[in-house]
Amino acid sequence: MVPKNDLFSKYESVLNNCELFADLTNSQWQDLLSHFHEEKWKKNTCIINHQKFLFHFYIITKGRIKMYNVDEFSEKEHTLFLLKEADVFDLFCLFDGIKHRVYYECLDNTKVLAIPMDRLRNWLNKNPHQYQHFLTYAGKMMRALESNVSQLIFTNITTRLLKLLLENVNSQSKKLEHINDLPNKEIANLIGSTRAVVNRHLQELKQMGSIKMARNQLEIKDINLLLKELEKQNRNHK
Amino acid sequence: MVPKNDLFSKYESVLNNCELFADLTNSQWQDLLSHFHEEKWKKNTCIINHQKFLFHFYIITKGRIKMYNVDEFSEKEHTLFLLKEADVFDLFCLFDGIKHRVYYECLDNTKVLAIPMDRLRNWLNKNPHQYQHFLTYAGKMMRALESNVSQLIFTNITTRLLKLLLENVNSQSKKLEHINDLPNKEIANLIGSTRAVVNRHLQELKQMGSIKMARNQLEIKDINLLLKELEKQNRNHK
DNA sequence: CTATTTGTGCTACTTAAGTGCTTTTTATCC
DNA sequence: GGATAAAAAGCACTTAAGTAGCACAAATAG
Numbered sequence: 458m459v460p461k462n463d464l465f466s467k468y469e470s471v472l473n474n475c476e477l478f479a480d481l482t483n484s485q486w487q488d489l490l491s492h493f494h495e496e497k498w499k500k501n502t503c504i505i506n507h508q509k510f511l512f513h514f515y516i517i518t519k520g521r522i523k524m525y526n527v528d529e530f531s532e533k534e535h536t537l538f539l540l541k542e543a544d545v546f547d548l549f550c551l552f553d554g555i556k557h558r559v560y561y562e563c564l565d566n567t568k569v570l571a572i573p574m575d576r577l578r579n580w581l582n583k584n585p586h587q588y589q590h591f592l593t594y595a596g597k598m599m600r601a602l603e604s605n606v607s608q609l610i611f612t613n614i615t616t617r618l619l620k621l622l623l624e625n626v627n628s629q630s631k632k633l634e635h636i637n638d639l640p641n642k643e644i645a646n647l648i649g650s651t652r653a654v655v656n657r658h659l660q661e662l663k664q665m666g667s668i669k670m671a672r673n674q675l676e677i678k679d680i681n682l683l684l685k686e687l688e689k690q691n692r693n694h695k
Numbered sequence: 696m697v698p699k700n701d702l703f704s705k706y707e708s709v710l711n712n713c714e715l716f717a718d719l720t721n722s723q724w725q726d727l728l729s730h731f732h733e734e735k736w737k738k739n740t741c742i743i744n745h746q747k748f749l750f751h752f753y754i755i756t757k758g759r760i761k762m763y764n765v766d767e768f769s770e771k772e773h774t775l776f777l778l779k780e781a782d783v784f785d786l787f788c789l790f791d792g793i794k795h796r797v798y799y800e801c802l803d804n805t806k807v808l809a810i811p812m813d814r815l816r817n818w819l820n821k822n823p824h825q826y827q828h829f830l831t832y833a834g835k836m837m838r839a840l841e842s843n844v845s846q847l848i849f850t851n852i853t854t855r856l857l858k859l860l861l862e863n864v865n866s867q868s869k870k871l872e873h874i875n876d877l878p879n880k881e882i883a884n885l886i887g888s889t890r891a892v893v894n895r896h897l898q899e900l901k902q903m904g905s906i907k908m909a910r911n912q913l914e915i916k917d918i919n920l921l922l923k924e925l926e927k928q929n930r931n932h933k
Numbered sequence: 934c935t936a937t938t939t940g941t942g943c944t945a946c947t948t949a950a951g952t953g954c955t956t957t958t959t960a961t962c963c
Numbered sequence: 964g965g966a967t968a969a970a971a972a973g974c975a976c977t978t979a980a981g982t983a984g985c986a987c988a989a990a991t992a993g
Contacts, residue, residue: 596790
């Protein structure tokens with residue numbers, strides 16, 4: 458086990474990508490991290506209504522966790538956010554202290570840094586200057602949610618699928634990441650549709666030669682074709 | 696004109712309903728309001744890309760303002776929030792200082808209290824204890840947006856329409872408020888649909904005797920019938 | 934090595950929602 | 964009061980998306 462005060466040097470590269478705590482000096486990080494401990498969760502771990510969860514705040518240092526909603530009547534799933542390295546949760550609960558009725562599931566073997574909610578709130582009160590960053594981050598999340606709403610109302614499934622693909626292309630390597638190893642069902646959950654419909658649209662993209670697919674494997678073959686197709690969708694939806 | 700330092704006594708009853716500034720003492724209100732001035736906007740005033748807007752924060756003291764989005768391709772509208780007395784805007788911009796690409800339109804003759812954004816930010820820095828309330832409010836907004844997303848994904852138009860109606864029934868008087876004088880088109884914009892479809896569903900509700908409608912006039916006749924219909928929708932969507 | 938589960942590919946069918954247009958009703962403005 | 968415009972009502976048609984089902988292949992567990 459790594460001593461607590463080494464958490465920063467251990468995860469420095471990840472933590473420096475953490476938007477919520479931008480601008481922290483090394484010593485501020487050391488101070489903050491002294492309240493954290495490390496946890497490891499196995500792939501497919503599912504966290505539902507766990508009381509502990511309400512009272513801890515997490516920074517992901519490795520692996521992906523999907524945060525999703527289940528409709529109480531249809532039992533359909535919708536993935537709200539696909540959280541990954543340097544992402545945090547749950548902000549909803551941190552902000553207003555009310556239980557957040559969502560589910561979490563680890564898509565990989567995952568490592569997180571954990572802190573009791575009230576300790577983080579105390580830290581924030583002692584470092585009121587940090588509130589600024591939390592508000593900025595809240596603004597960003599609100600914008601993300603708002604644009605999600607707009608997409609759902611204004612665009613069809615093809616468009617949403619194309620945007621999802623394009624948003625997850627690594628700008629350097631031009632390779633699809635984060636969602637490239639997910640089954641069609643999970644892709645469907647991300648855009649609010651069903652496996653069959655998503656597959657239908659993916660088949661079309663495959664036939665025009667813009668993507669390649671295998672079991673749990675998606676690859677971009679021609680990003681320009683995808684962009685052209687997106688434009689076409691926009692034009693047709695006049 | 697009312698002298699500035701009288702704004703509080705003038706609008707005390709409204710301001711005390713203002714969630715964002717809950718817990719302010721009278722003298723704190725006086726201090727805060729000294730930075731505000733009053734503005735009156737006529738019905739149907741439309742605020743688009745007005746530079747001034749980016750740099751001011753508003754509290755509504757009278758009338759309704761719809762905050763809406765327009766799809767750049769289809770030019771369809773979607774009403775994000777129907778703001779009314781004691782509501783504030785724009786939080787998105789206050790939080791992260793980035794321009795918020797939305798539109799505003801006054802549905803009534805409107806009165807607002809206005810303050811330059813940076814002055815409010817200064818006030819917040821001087822009163823860091825208030826940050827807590829802003830975060831709580833941000834949490835609430837994020838939850839509202841999230842539940843909006845869920846509704847769009849999980850439920851059909853009938854359900855969304857029924858919920859809209861039920862959410863706007865005054866718990867005392869049992870009368871429909873806020874949306875009772877809107878044309879079908881505006882109702883449609885609120886739930887992300889079209890005038891024709893909304894009208895089709897309203898006709899059904901009318902035929903079963905749960906509502907009464909006339910030009911720009913919606914009335915609840917039997918709230919229990921609406922609740923029963925909502926349950927039926929949920930069951931059918933199993 | 935076999936049995937089971939999980940994911941994909943494809944077909945045929947159903948349906949809610951959107952579209953385009955016309956008719957009717959209601960408000961309001963000279 | 965009559966003309967004009969706006970909102971609502973109604974109808975026929977199109978279509979994207981959802982549904983159900985099945986065959987097949989790959990992964991996984993026992």
